[in-house]
Amino acid sequence: MNQRTAQRVVTDLEEAGYLSRERDGRRTRYHLHLEGIPPFGRGSRAREGLLELVTNR
Structure with a gap:
């Protein structure tokens, strides 16, 4: 992921x-x-993905 993509996500x-x-x-x-x-x-990974992103798990 490049810096521009990361900034868009934020x-x-x-x-x-x-x-x-x-x-x-x-x-x-x-x-x-x-x-x-x-x-x-089931079908909702928003929380899991966000926590994984910010905690490096």
């Missing part, structure tokens, strides 16, 4: 309300809002 997650970002000097801090993500289940 923007999509932010627009959907799953993620927010905050500037702290030169750093950007990201906050996950997991309560809005559908639970694990």
Whole structure:
């Protein structure tokens, strides 16, 4: 995944309300809002995929 693709994913997650970002000097801090993500289940991999992405599992 290149930087442009990663940025698009972050923007999509932010627009959907799953993620927010905050500037702290030169750093950007990201906050996950997991309560809005559908639970694990058949046909729904959004939460699993997001958790896997951010925890490197």
